[in-house]
Amino acid sequence: MNKLKRFIRDNRMLLFVLAAIYRFFGVNRIKGKRTLKVSWKGVFAYHMNVVNCGHRNKLEIEEGCRLKNTTIRFYGNNNFVKIENDCVANELEVYVQDDSNTVSIGHNTHFTGKAHLACIEGCELSIGSRCLLSSEVTFRTGDSHSILDKEGKRINYSSSISVGDHVWIGNKVIVLKGTKISDETIVGTGSIVTGKEFEGNSVIVGTPAKIIKHDVSWHHENLK
Incomplete structure (x- = not known):
């Protein structure tokens, strides 16, 4: 099976054809595509739902990605969502609200289950390459509601999130x-x-999280 996947991955024309057939039968929906620029050649998408309520938004998904039951929603203008090549996701939800936000996911990053990524108020939410995200994870650059001090001044402004490789x-x-x-x-x-x-x-x-170990790394496999 791995040899077959590598063969398909190394033959780009075959990859594009198979991905197009897969998408055709995958019951994918794009709402508001007249004002959304979409690039997803070579992407294997099944039951993907894209909603665009805005203008000049852009969705770019690179070849080799395998996305199942994925939802991407734009509520604003001039937003950009990019998923680099060979990413895998099942039940990924990307929610973009307000203007000039950027959501980026690096190549060969895997989501093993349900995930919610919310990027609002002109922020950037970036996840690096070769990451592994388990199920029921949540990312939020803001609270979606205002918290005010006693003088009526807002104190909970949104801020970007960055995850490395x-x-x-x-x-x-x-x-x-x-x-x-x-x-x-x-x-x-x-x-x-x-x-x-x-x-x-x-x-x-922890809650809130803190460092408990230094100078470690990890591997996908259980090494002996």
Whole structure:
């Protein structure tokens, strides 16, 4: 099976043809595509739902991606969502609200289950390459509602989220505004990560999350 996948991946014309056939029978829907620029040649999409309520938005999905039951929603203008080549996702939801947001997912990143990515108020939400995200993970660059001090001044402005390369995020992790997770980091199950920068090659866990181990890395396989 792996040899067959490599053969298809190395023959781009065959990849494009098979992906187009797969999409044709995949019951994919794009609403508002007149004002949405979409690029998804060589993408294997099944039951994908794209909703565009805005203008000059752009969706770019690179070849080799395998997306099932994925939903992408644009509510605003001049937004950009990019998923690089060979990503895998099942039940991924990307929600973009307001103007001039960017959501990017690096190549060969895998979502193993349901995930929710919300990017609002002109922020950037970036996830690096070769990352592994377990099921029921949530990313939010903002709160979607205002919190005010006693003088009526807003105190909860949105802020960008950055996740580096080769990061492993466990089940039911929540990553909130202003978070920066560096390369080779492991985030433990059920952690809430918010508003801090974490060094690479570390393990972070807890509510709120904190570093409990340094100088570590991880591998997809159980090595002997």
